[in-house]
Amino acid sequence: MKLFFSILRITGLTALAVVLIDLTLDVGDQSPYQAYPVLWLILAVIVFIAIAIEVSVASLRSLLYRSLTPEAKESYDAFMAAKEEKRSNWLKKTYRKLIDRKPVEKEDEIVLDHNYDGIRELDNNLPPWWLYGFYASIIFAFVYLARYHIFNGTTQIEEFNQEMAEAKAAVEEYKKNADDLIDMNTVERLTGEADLKAGQSIFETKCFACHKMDGGGGIGPNLTDDYWINGGGIKNVFHTISEGGRAGKGMVAWKTELTPKERAQVASYVLSLHGTEPASPKEPQGELWVDPDAPKQEQPDKQTDSIKANTGIKAIQTIE
16 A cells, blocks of 8 residues: 555656646647657656655655564554554445445345345445436536527537638648748749849759840740740749740749749749840740739830830841
8 A cells, every 4th residue: 555655646746747847838739848858857857756755765664663662663553553444444435335335234125025036136226426427417418508509609510610710721821931832822922132042043053044044035935024925923933933834845844843932932033034134135925914913103014015026026027
């Protein structure tokens, strides 16, 4: 019994330390022991100290007991025996109350008149622990009925839908801030100097062969004018870089080689080339692109630009 209570005290102290650590340290969804592995060492030290205290107390009791006189030892043993018997009697009494069963010698008091081939039936009471649990379930049923069917409380299905909506919103928010989860729907134009330099570096390594260093166009189209084959704007340019250009035209899908962040940097750099003056610009290709998000004064005039484009194309044809 002493060993049992010693183990119980050590376990309780360890559990208290674990609860205090969880309540004190806020590391989000991560476990405190993952964020701070040294906590395992601290917990081990706490358990070691608890065991050392129990061993020391037991050793001290043994030492004191050996130092007693024979009369004192006899008196102490009698006291401890009485105490243990009292504790044992209390446990037995509590157990009997929980099961509320008649002793075998008193079964004649609850025997029924039924007799089946010599088998007699006893009228035992239901165990109190079961009976109280049954009463508690009835009370819970009335509370549940009032909460959800009278006062229109939030049902489990409504709670589930609410939690799913919150989780979906949290995922969408996470995608906005996660560089490796950028897609056509969440990409935004980058204007920072570091991002544009990174995009320029990638462009001059992988894109210059078709579009030239200044974006004026060679095998590929001119990237500095208002005309786009697959649509302009950060979303369309990002999609074109990710999935490739028109089928059979030679532009590959860069999504297998570039991360979403790198593709967003290249797309942003390409858009920064708009309005520049390349050395030998290629004639416009595709359709005039008007950015719906751009201010009205910055949007190109479709009619004027169309005339300019057609005039330029005719002039080239005349020269040829």
